[in-house]
Amino acid sequence: MRSPGDATPAFVFVPELAGPGQRLTLTGDDAHYVTRVCRARPGDTVRASNGRGLVARLRLDSLAPLTADVVELEPHDPSGGGWVMTGAPEGQRADWMVEKLAELGITRWQPLSCARSPWPSAPARLERWERLATAALRQSRAAWRMEVASPIEVADAIASLPEGGRRWLADPDGEPLPSARSVTTGLTEPPQVVAIGPAEGFDDRERERLRAAGFRPACLATRRLRTETAALAWAAWDALEVVSRTRGG
Protein backbone atom coordinates (compact mmCIF):
# COMPACT_ATOMS: atom_id res chain seq x y z
CA MET A 1 0.00 0.00 0.00
CA ARG A 2 1.33 3.42 -0.92
CA SER A 3 1.56 5.76 2.03
CA PRO A 4 3.86 8.66 1.12
CA GLY A 5 4.48 9.91 4.65
CA ASP A 6 5.69 6.52 5.75
CA ALA A 7 7.27 5.17 2.58
CA THR A 8 11.00 4.72 2.18
CA PRO A 9 12.03 6.68 -0.89
CA ALA A 10 13.54 4.59 -3.67
CA PHE A 11 17.32 4.44 -3.99
CA VAL A 12 19.03 2.73 -6.91
CA PHE A 13 22.53 2.02 -8.20
CA VAL A 14 23.37 3.66 -11.54
CA PRO A 15 27.02 3.12 -12.48
CA GLU A 16 27.10 5.94 -15.03
CA LEU A 17 25.81 9.26 -13.72
CA ALA A 18 26.70 12.13 -16.05
CA GLY A 19 24.84 15.23 -14.86
CA PRO A 20 21.52 17.12 -14.81
CA GLY A 21 19.37 16.54 -17.87
CA GLN A 22 20.64 12.96 -18.36
CA ARG A 23 17.84 10.53 -19.16
CA LEU A 24 18.09 7.07 -17.58
CA THR A 25 16.22 3.85 -18.27
CA LEU A 26 15.91 1.52 -15.27
CA THR A 27 15.47 -2.21 -15.85
CA GLY A 28 15.49 -5.54 -14.02
CA ASP A 29 15.77 -5.50 -10.23
CA ASP A 30 15.89 -1.71 -10.07
CA ALA A 31 12.69 -1.29 -12.08
CA HIS A 32 10.91 -3.92 -9.97
CA TYR A 33 12.07 -2.29 -6.77
CA VAL A 34 11.07 1.25 -7.80
CA THR A 35 7.66 0.39 -9.23
CA ARG A 36 6.61 -2.63 -7.14
CA VAL A 37 8.35 -2.26 -3.79
CA CYS A 38 8.42 1.54 -3.49
CA ARG A 39 5.36 2.03 -5.74
CA ALA A 40 6.82 5.18 -7.23
CA ARG A 41 4.77 7.02 -9.88
CA PRO A 42 5.68 9.47 -12.68
CA GLY A 43 6.68 12.78 -11.14
CA ASP A 44 8.04 11.08 -7.97
CA THR A 45 11.60 11.60 -6.83
CA VAL A 46 14.04 8.69 -6.76
CA ARG A 47 17.66 8.85 -5.67
CA ALA A 48 20.54 7.10 -7.36
CA SER A 49 24.19 6.53 -6.51
CA ASN A 50 27.02 5.58 -8.84
CA GLY A 51 28.82 3.83 -5.96
CA ARG A 52 31.78 6.17 -6.39
CA GLY A 53 30.61 9.19 -4.43
CA LEU A 54 27.93 10.73 -6.65
CA VAL A 55 24.29 10.75 -5.56
CA ALA A 56 21.64 12.00 -7.99
CA ARG A 57 18.10 13.16 -7.52
CA LEU A 58 15.97 11.73 -10.35
CA ARG A 59 12.44 12.56 -11.42
CA LEU A 60 10.47 9.58 -12.71
CA ASP A 61 9.22 10.23 -16.18
CA SER A 62 7.40 7.10 -17.39
CA LEU A 63 6.73 3.61 -16.02
CA ALA A 64 6.93 1.39 -19.13
CA PRO A 65 9.74 1.65 -19.95
CA LEU A 66 10.83 3.05 -16.60
CA THR A 67 12.64 6.29 -17.40
CA ALA A 68 13.88 9.05 -15.15
CA ASP A 69 15.70 12.36 -15.59
CA VAL A 70 18.66 13.45 -13.49
CA VAL A 71 17.65 16.68 -11.73
CA GLU A 72 20.67 17.21 -9.53
CA LEU A 73 24.02 15.56 -8.77
CA GLU A 74 25.72 15.79 -5.40
CA PRO A 75 29.27 14.59 -4.62
CA HIS A 76 29.95 12.85 -1.29
CA ASP A 77 33.24 12.29 0.51
CA PRO A 78 34.44 8.70 0.87
CA SER A 79 32.93 6.98 3.88
CA GLY A 80 36.32 6.59 5.53
CA GLY A 81 35.70 2.89 6.14
CA GLY A 82 38.62 0.48 6.35
CA TRP A 83 39.84 -2.33 4.11
CA VAL A 84 39.22 -5.96 4.99
CA MET A 85 41.36 -8.83 3.69
CA THR A 86 40.17 -12.35 4.50
CA GLY A 87 40.99 -15.92 3.66
CA ALA A 88 38.09 -18.12 2.58
CA PRO A 89 35.42 -18.76 5.21
CA GLU A 90 33.76 -22.18 5.26
CA GLY A 91 30.98 -23.02 2.80
CA GLN A 92 28.77 -20.22 1.54
CA ARG A 93 29.61 -17.92 4.42
CA ALA A 94 31.43 -15.47 2.19
CA ASP A 95 28.13 -14.31 0.72
CA TRP A 96 26.66 -12.86 3.84
CA MET A 97 30.05 -11.62 4.93
CA VAL A 98 30.19 -9.52 1.76
CA GLU A 99 26.71 -8.16 2.40
CA LYS A 100 27.53 -7.22 5.99
CA LEU A 101 30.95 -5.69 5.27
CA ALA A 102 29.33 -3.54 2.59
CA GLU A 103 26.49 -2.53 4.90
CA LEU A 104 28.97 -1.51 7.60
CA GLY A 105 30.76 0.80 5.17
CA ILE A 106 33.96 -1.13 4.47
CA THR A 107 35.73 0.49 1.49
CA ARG A 108 37.34 -2.58 -0.03
CA TRP A 109 37.23 -6.33 0.51
CA GLN A 110 40.25 -8.28 -0.65
CA PRO A 111 39.79 -12.08 -0.68
CA LEU A 112 43.10 -13.81 0.13
CA SER A 113 44.09 -17.02 -1.54
CA CYS A 114 46.05 -18.75 1.22
CA ALA A 115 48.48 -21.65 1.37
CA ARG A 116 46.09 -23.74 3.47
CA SER A 117 43.02 -22.58 1.60
CA PRO A 118 43.50 -21.52 -2.01
CA TRP A 119 40.62 -19.45 -3.32
CA PRO A 120 40.66 -19.76 -7.07
CA SER A 121 39.26 -16.78 -8.92
CA ALA A 122 35.76 -17.59 -10.19
CA PRO A 123 34.07 -14.93 -12.33
CA ALA A 124 30.54 -16.12 -11.37
CA ARG A 125 31.35 -15.80 -7.68
CA LEU A 126 32.83 -12.34 -8.15
CA GLU A 127 29.70 -11.25 -10.00
CA ARG A 128 27.51 -12.52 -7.17
CA TRP A 129 29.62 -10.62 -4.62
CA GLU A 130 29.32 -7.46 -6.74
CA ARG A 131 25.55 -7.88 -6.72
CA LEU A 132 25.57 -8.29 -2.94
CA ALA A 133 27.67 -5.12 -2.59
CA THR A 134 25.17 -3.31 -4.81
CA ALA A 135 22.22 -4.56 -2.76
CA ALA A 136 23.93 -3.30 0.40
CA LEU A 137 24.46 0.11 -1.23
CA ARG A 138 20.73 0.33 -1.94
CA GLN A 139 19.89 -0.86 1.56
CA SER A 140 22.22 1.72 3.12
CA ARG A 141 21.43 4.50 0.60
CA ALA A 142 25.17 4.97 0.32
CA ALA A 143 27.18 7.15 -2.02
CA TRP A 144 30.03 4.66 -2.09
CA ARG A 145 29.86 0.97 -2.94
CA MET A 146 32.27 -1.51 -1.37
CA GLU A 147 34.92 -2.54 -3.85
CA VAL A 148 35.23 -6.32 -4.27
CA ALA A 149 38.70 -7.38 -5.40
CA SER A 150 39.70 -10.66 -7.05
CA PRO A 151 41.36 -13.23 -4.78
CA ILE A 152 45.16 -12.89 -4.66
CA GLU A 153 47.95 -14.21 -2.46
CA VAL A 154 49.00 -12.55 0.78
CA ALA A 155 52.25 -11.14 -0.60
CA ASP A 156 50.47 -9.54 -3.55
CA ALA A 157 47.73 -8.20 -1.32
CA ILE A 158 50.30 -6.56 0.95
CA ALA A 159 51.98 -4.96 -2.06
CA SER A 160 48.63 -3.45 -3.12
CA LEU A 161 47.95 -1.65 0.18
CA PRO A 162 48.01 2.12 0.61
CA GLU A 163 50.93 3.46 2.63
CA GLY A 164 50.51 4.76 6.13
CA GLY A 165 47.24 3.27 7.34
CA ARG A 166 47.15 1.17 10.49
CA ARG A 167 47.33 -2.56 9.94
CA TRP A 168 45.74 -5.22 12.12
CA LEU A 169 45.99 -8.98 12.18
CA ALA A 170 43.04 -10.75 13.80
CA ASP A 171 44.63 -13.01 16.41
CA PRO A 172 43.06 -14.45 19.57
CA ASP A 173 46.45 -14.13 21.26
CA GLY A 174 46.94 -10.49 20.29
CA GLU A 175 46.41 -7.39 22.40
CA PRO A 176 42.80 -6.26 22.69
CA LEU A 177 41.88 -4.00 19.77
CA PRO A 178 42.19 -0.48 21.20
CA SER A 179 39.10 1.53 22.03
CA ALA A 180 37.65 2.98 18.86
CA ARG A 181 38.24 6.62 19.71
CA SER A 182 41.92 6.26 20.47
CA VAL A 183 42.91 5.39 16.94
CA THR A 184 41.21 8.19 15.10
CA THR A 185 43.28 10.99 13.67
CA GLY A 186 41.01 12.33 10.94
CA LEU A 187 38.97 11.61 7.87
CA THR A 188 41.89 12.04 5.49
CA GLU A 189 44.05 9.40 7.17
CA PRO A 190 44.79 6.41 4.92
CA PRO A 191 42.34 3.56 5.52
CA GLN A 192 43.01 1.03 8.24
CA VAL A 193 43.38 -2.55 7.07
CA VAL A 194 42.71 -5.86 8.79
CA ALA A 195 43.94 -9.29 7.70
CA ILE A 196 41.93 -12.34 8.78
CA GLY A 197 42.99 -15.91 8.12
CA PRO A 198 40.91 -18.54 6.33
CA ALA A 199 39.02 -21.17 8.35
CA GLU A 200 42.28 -23.19 8.44
CA GLY A 201 44.34 -20.18 9.52
CA PHE A 202 47.32 -18.43 7.94
CA ASP A 203 50.48 -20.53 7.75
CA ASP A 204 53.70 -19.37 9.42
CA ARG A 205 55.08 -17.84 6.25
CA GLU A 206 51.95 -15.76 5.69
CA ARG A 207 51.88 -14.60 9.31
CA GLU A 208 55.53 -13.65 9.09
CA ARG A 209 54.88 -11.64 5.92
CA LEU A 210 52.00 -9.81 7.56
CA ARG A 211 54.02 -9.02 10.69
CA ALA A 212 56.91 -7.77 8.59
CA ALA A 213 54.45 -5.50 6.75
CA GLY A 214 53.38 -3.91 10.04
CA PHE A 215 50.24 -5.92 10.81
CA ARG A 216 49.73 -5.86 14.57
CA PRO A 217 48.06 -8.88 16.23
CA ALA A 218 44.75 -7.79 17.74
CA CYS A 219 42.17 -9.75 19.67
CA LEU A 220 38.50 -9.13 18.87
CA ALA A 221 36.77 -11.35 21.42
CA THR A 222 37.60 -13.76 24.22
CA ARG A 223 36.16 -16.61 22.13
CA ARG A 224 37.43 -18.22 18.94
CA LEU A 225 35.70 -16.53 16.03
CA ARG A 226 35.09 -17.92 12.57
CA THR A 227 36.70 -16.05 9.68
CA GLU A 228 33.52 -14.26 8.69
CA THR A 229 32.62 -13.39 12.30
CA ALA A 230 36.04 -11.87 12.91
CA ALA A 231 35.66 -9.83 9.71
CA LEU A 232 32.27 -8.60 10.87
CA ALA A 233 33.49 -7.78 14.36
CA TRP A 234 36.39 -5.74 13.03
CA ALA A 235 34.13 -3.96 10.53
CA ALA A 236 31.70 -3.07 13.33
CA TRP A 237 34.56 -1.58 15.33
CA ASP A 238 35.75 0.32 12.26
CA ALA A 239 32.19 1.62 11.68
CA LEU A 240 32.12 3.00 15.22
CA GLU A 241 35.41 4.75 14.51
CA VAL A 242 33.85 6.36 11.45
CA VAL A 243 30.87 7.51 13.52
CA SER A 244 33.19 9.07 16.08
CA ARG A 245 35.19 10.81 13.39
CA THR A 246 32.26 12.20 11.42
CA ARG A 247 30.18 13.23 14.41
CA GLY A 248 33.04 14.18 16.66
CA GLY A 249 31.34 12.10 19.37
Place this chain on the structure above:
Amino acid sequence: MRSPGDATPAFVFVPELAGPGQRLTLTGDDAHYVTRVCRARPGDTVRASNGRGLVARLRLDSLAPLTADVVELEPHDPSGGGWVMTGAPEGQRADWMVEKLAELGITRWQPLSCARSPWPSAPARLERWERLATAALRQSRAAWRMEVASPIEVADAIASLPEGGRRWLADPDGEPLPSARSVTTGLTEPPQVVAIGPAEGFDDRERERLRAAGFRPACLATRRLRTETAALAWAAWDALEVVSRTRGG
Protein backbone atom coordinates in the same frame (compact mmCIF):
# COMPACT_ATOMS: atom_id res chain seq x y z
CA MET B 1 43.83 -37.35 7.77
CA ARG B 2 44.69 -37.60 11.45
CA SER B 3 47.58 -35.40 12.48
CA PRO B 4 47.53 -35.02 16.27
CA GLY B 5 49.91 -32.07 16.49
CA ASP B 6 47.75 -30.04 14.16
CA ALA B 7 44.30 -31.37 14.92
CA THR B 8 41.64 -29.37 16.74
CA PRO B 9 40.63 -31.32 19.83
CA ALA B 10 36.98 -32.34 19.92
CA PHE B 11 34.56 -30.25 21.96
CA VAL B 12 30.93 -31.28 22.48
CA PHE B 13 27.79 -30.07 24.22
CA VAL B 14 26.49 -32.33 27.00
CA PRO B 15 23.55 -30.76 28.87
CA GLU B 16 23.87 -33.04 31.90
CA LEU B 17 27.35 -33.18 33.37
CA ALA B 18 27.36 -34.76 36.84
CA GLY B 19 30.97 -35.35 37.86
CA PRO B 20 34.06 -37.54 37.53
CA GLY B 21 33.28 -41.19 36.85
CA GLN B 22 30.08 -40.38 34.93
CA ARG B 23 29.75 -42.46 31.77
CA LEU B 24 28.36 -40.67 28.70
CA THR B 25 27.06 -41.99 25.39
CA LEU B 26 27.45 -39.57 22.48
CA THR B 27 25.08 -39.88 19.52
CA GLY B 28 24.01 -38.07 16.34
CA ASP B 29 25.93 -34.93 15.34
CA ASP B 30 28.27 -35.17 18.31
CA ALA B 31 29.28 -38.75 17.53
CA HIS B 32 29.82 -37.93 13.86
CA TYR B 33 31.89 -34.88 14.75
CA VAL B 34 34.07 -36.71 17.29
CA THR B 35 34.75 -39.82 15.22
CA ARG B 36 34.60 -38.49 11.64
CA VAL B 37 35.65 -34.84 11.81
CA CYS B 38 38.11 -35.00 14.73
CA ARG B 39 38.95 -38.70 14.15
CA ALA B 40 39.25 -39.32 17.86
CA ARG B 41 40.11 -42.86 19.03
CA PRO B 42 39.57 -44.75 22.31
CA GLY B 43 41.88 -43.28 24.95
CA ASP B 44 41.78 -39.81 23.36
CA THR B 45 40.68 -36.78 25.34
CA VAL B 46 37.54 -34.91 24.36
CA ARG B 47 36.16 -31.85 26.11
CA ALA B 48 32.51 -31.20 26.83
CA SER B 49 30.52 -28.23 28.09
CA ASN B 50 27.05 -28.20 29.63
CA GLY B 51 26.49 -24.65 28.33
CA ARG B 52 25.98 -23.44 31.90
CA GLY B 53 29.56 -22.95 32.99
CA LEU B 54 30.86 -26.50 33.44
CA VAL B 55 33.56 -27.90 31.16
CA ALA B 56 34.54 -31.57 31.44
CA ARG B 57 37.54 -33.53 30.29
CA LEU B 58 36.34 -36.86 28.90
CA ARG B 59 38.30 -39.97 27.98
CA LEU B 60 36.89 -41.84 25.00
CA ASP B 61 36.13 -45.40 25.91
CA SER B 62 34.60 -47.10 22.88
CA LEU B 63 33.59 -46.06 19.37
CA ALA B 64 30.41 -48.09 18.72
CA PRO B 65 28.52 -47.06 20.70
CA LEU B 66 30.55 -43.92 21.32
CA THR B 67 31.09 -43.82 25.09
CA ALA B 68 33.29 -41.60 27.21
CA ASP B 69 34.05 -41.19 30.91
CA VAL B 70 34.15 -37.85 32.70
CA VAL B 71 37.68 -37.47 34.11
CA GLU B 72 37.45 -33.95 35.47
CA LEU B 73 34.93 -31.11 35.76
CA GLU B 74 35.92 -27.45 35.81
CA PRO B 75 33.56 -24.54 36.55
CA HIS B 76 33.89 -21.33 34.52
CA ASP B 77 32.64 -17.83 35.29
CA PRO B 78 29.94 -16.40 33.04
CA SER B 79 31.39 -14.78 29.93
CA GLY B 80 30.07 -11.39 30.92
CA GLY B 81 28.49 -10.85 27.51
CA GLY B 82 25.44 -8.65 27.14
CA TRP B 83 21.80 -9.34 26.32
CA VAL B 84 20.40 -8.63 22.87
CA MET B 85 16.71 -8.02 22.19
CA THR B 86 15.66 -7.72 18.55
CA GLY B 87 12.54 -7.47 16.46
CA ALA B 88 12.28 -9.85 13.52
CA PRO B 89 14.82 -9.37 10.75
CA GLU B 90 13.68 -9.99 7.16
CA GLY B 91 13.41 -13.52 5.78
CA GLN B 92 15.77 -16.16 7.17
CA ARG B 93 18.25 -13.65 8.50
CA ALA B 94 17.51 -14.54 12.12
CA ASP B 95 19.33 -17.85 11.69
CA TRP B 96 22.76 -16.49 11.05
CA MET B 97 22.16 -13.68 13.51
CA VAL B 98 21.65 -16.31 16.23
CA GLU B 99 24.83 -18.09 15.19
CA LYS B 100 26.87 -14.89 15.26
CA LEU B 101 25.47 -13.52 18.51
CA ALA B 102 26.28 -16.85 20.17
CA GLU B 103 29.77 -16.90 18.69
CA LEU B 104 30.44 -13.38 19.98
CA GLY B 105 29.52 -14.42 23.50
CA ILE B 106 26.11 -12.80 23.96
CA THR B 107 24.49 -14.21 27.11
CA ARG B 108 20.85 -14.08 26.06
CA TRP B 109 18.90 -13.32 22.92
CA GLN B 110 15.33 -12.15 23.39
CA PRO B 111 13.25 -12.03 20.18
CA LEU B 112 10.73 -9.18 20.36
CA SER B 113 7.27 -9.52 18.92
CA CYS B 114 6.58 -5.96 17.76
CA ALA B 115 3.47 -4.03 16.77
CA ARG B 116 4.69 -3.64 13.17
CA SER B 117 6.16 -7.11 13.02
CA PRO B 118 4.56 -9.75 15.23
CA TRP B 119 6.80 -12.77 15.73
CA PRO B 120 4.56 -15.63 16.72
CA SER B 121 6.21 -18.26 18.86
CA ALA B 122 7.03 -21.32 16.76
CA PRO B 123 8.51 -24.32 18.54
CA ALA B 124 10.30 -25.60 15.40
CA ARG B 125 12.03 -22.26 14.95
CA LEU B 126 13.05 -22.10 18.59
CA GLU B 127 14.52 -25.59 18.31
CA ARG B 128 16.54 -24.57 15.24
CA TRP B 129 17.85 -21.51 17.08
CA GLU B 130 18.84 -23.69 20.04
CA ARG B 131 20.75 -25.95 17.65
CA LEU B 132 22.53 -22.95 16.17
CA ALA B 133 23.47 -21.73 19.67
CA THR B 134 24.82 -25.21 20.43
CA ALA B 135 26.85 -25.28 17.21
CA ALA B 136 28.34 -21.90 18.13
CA LEU B 137 29.26 -23.22 21.59
CA ARG B 138 31.16 -26.09 19.96
CA GLN B 139 32.81 -23.75 17.48
CA SER B 140 33.90 -21.39 20.28
CA ARG B 141 34.71 -24.15 22.83
CA ALA B 142 32.69 -22.12 25.27
CA ALA B 143 31.60 -22.96 28.81
CA TRP B 144 28.39 -20.97 28.42
CA ARG B 145 25.76 -21.33 25.72
CA MET B 146 23.69 -18.36 24.59
CA GLU B 147 20.20 -18.56 26.00
CA VAL B 148 17.48 -18.28 23.35
CA ALA B 149 14.22 -16.90 24.75
CA SER B 150 10.74 -17.21 23.25
CA PRO B 151 9.43 -14.14 21.43
CA ILE B 152 7.50 -11.75 23.71
CA GLU B 153 6.27 -8.16 23.48
CA VAL B 154 8.45 -5.17 24.33
CA ALA B 155 6.70 -4.40 27.61
CA ASP B 156 7.11 -7.98 28.84
CA ALA B 157 10.74 -8.07 27.71
CA ILE B 158 11.48 -4.91 29.66
CA ALA B 159 9.87 -6.41 32.75
CA SER B 160 12.15 -9.46 32.47
CA LEU B 161 15.43 -7.50 32.46
CA PRO B 162 17.94 -7.54 35.31
CA GLU B 163 18.16 -4.29 37.27
CA GLY B 164 21.08 -1.96 36.96
CA GLY B 165 22.72 -2.88 33.65
CA ARG B 166 23.20 -0.27 30.97
CA ARG B 167 20.49 -0.17 28.32
CA TRP B 168 20.95 0.86 24.71
CA LEU B 169 18.49 1.48 21.90
CA ALA B 170 20.01 1.12 18.42
CA ASP B 171 19.10 4.38 16.69
CA PRO B 172 20.83 6.04 13.71
CA ASP B 173 19.98 9.43 15.26
CA GLY B 174 21.42 8.58 18.67
CA GLU B 175 24.77 9.55 20.13
CA PRO B 176 27.70 7.43 18.98
CA LEU B 177 28.05 4.34 21.18
CA PRO B 178 30.80 5.25 23.65
CA SER B 179 34.25 3.78 23.28
CA ALA B 180 34.25 0.26 24.66
CA ARG B 181 36.63 0.92 27.54
CA SER B 182 34.67 3.80 28.99
CA VAL B 183 31.65 1.73 29.93
CA THR B 184 33.36 -1.04 31.79
CA THR B 185 33.14 -1.20 35.52
CA GLY B 186 33.77 -4.83 36.24
CA LEU B 187 32.86 -8.43 35.56
CA THR B 188 30.19 -8.54 38.22
CA GLU B 189 28.23 -5.63 36.80
CA PRO B 190 24.74 -6.63 35.57
CA PRO B 191 24.75 -7.36 31.83
CA GLN B 192 24.28 -4.54 29.33
CA VAL B 193 21.23 -4.83 27.11
CA VAL B 194 20.50 -3.53 23.63
CA ALA B 195 17.09 -3.23 21.94
CA ILE B 196 16.97 -3.29 18.16
CA GLY B 197 13.80 -2.76 16.15
CA PRO B 198 12.43 -5.16 13.54
CA ALA B 199 12.98 -4.44 9.83
CA GLU B 200 9.90 -2.16 9.98
CA GLY B 201 11.14 -0.37 13.10
CA PHE B 202 9.65 0.03 16.57
CA ASP B 203 6.46 2.06 16.70
CA ASP B 204 6.19 5.22 18.81
CA ARG B 205 4.64 3.43 21.75
CA GLU B 206 7.42 0.83 21.86
CA ARG B 207 10.12 3.48 21.58
CA GLU B 208 8.48 5.45 24.38
CA ARG B 209 8.38 2.36 26.59
CA LEU B 210 12.05 1.67 25.95
CA ARG B 211 13.08 5.26 26.66
CA ALA B 212 11.05 5.26 29.86
CA ALA B 213 12.88 2.08 30.89
CA GLY B 214 16.24 3.81 30.50
CA PHE B 215 17.23 2.68 27.00
CA ARG B 216 19.58 5.30 25.60
CA PRO B 217 19.58 5.89 21.82
CA ALA B 218 22.97 4.94 20.41
CA CYS B 219 24.28 5.07 16.86
CA LEU B 220 26.34 2.12 15.62
CA ALA B 221 27.35 3.30 12.15
CA THR B 222 26.91 6.24 9.82
CA ARG B 223 24.86 4.04 7.50
CA ARG B 224 21.43 2.52 7.91
CA LEU B 225 21.88 -1.00 9.22
CA ARG B 226 19.51 -3.91 8.91
CA THR B 227 18.16 -5.40 12.14
CA GLU B 228 20.57 -8.32 12.15
CA THR B 229 23.56 -6.16 11.19
CA ALA B 230 22.87 -3.74 14.03
CA ALA B 231 22.61 -6.69 16.43
CA LEU B 232 25.95 -8.01 15.20
CA ALA B 233 27.63 -4.63 15.40
CA TRP B 234 26.50 -4.11 18.97
CA ALA B 235 27.56 -7.65 19.93
CA ALA B 236 31.01 -7.06 18.43
CA TRP B 237 31.35 -3.90 20.51
CA ASP B 238 30.18 -5.78 23.60
CA ALA B 239 32.72 -8.56 22.88
CA LEU B 240 35.52 -5.98 22.82
CA GLU B 241 34.30 -4.72 26.19
CA VAL B 242 34.55 -8.23 27.56
CA VAL B 243 38.09 -8.58 26.20
CA SER B 244 39.08 -5.31 27.86
CA ARG B 245 37.56 -6.38 31.16
CA THR B 246 39.00 -9.88 31.26
CA ARG B 247 42.46 -8.91 30.02
CA GLY B 248 42.57 -5.49 31.61
CA GLY B 249 43.88 -4.23 28.27
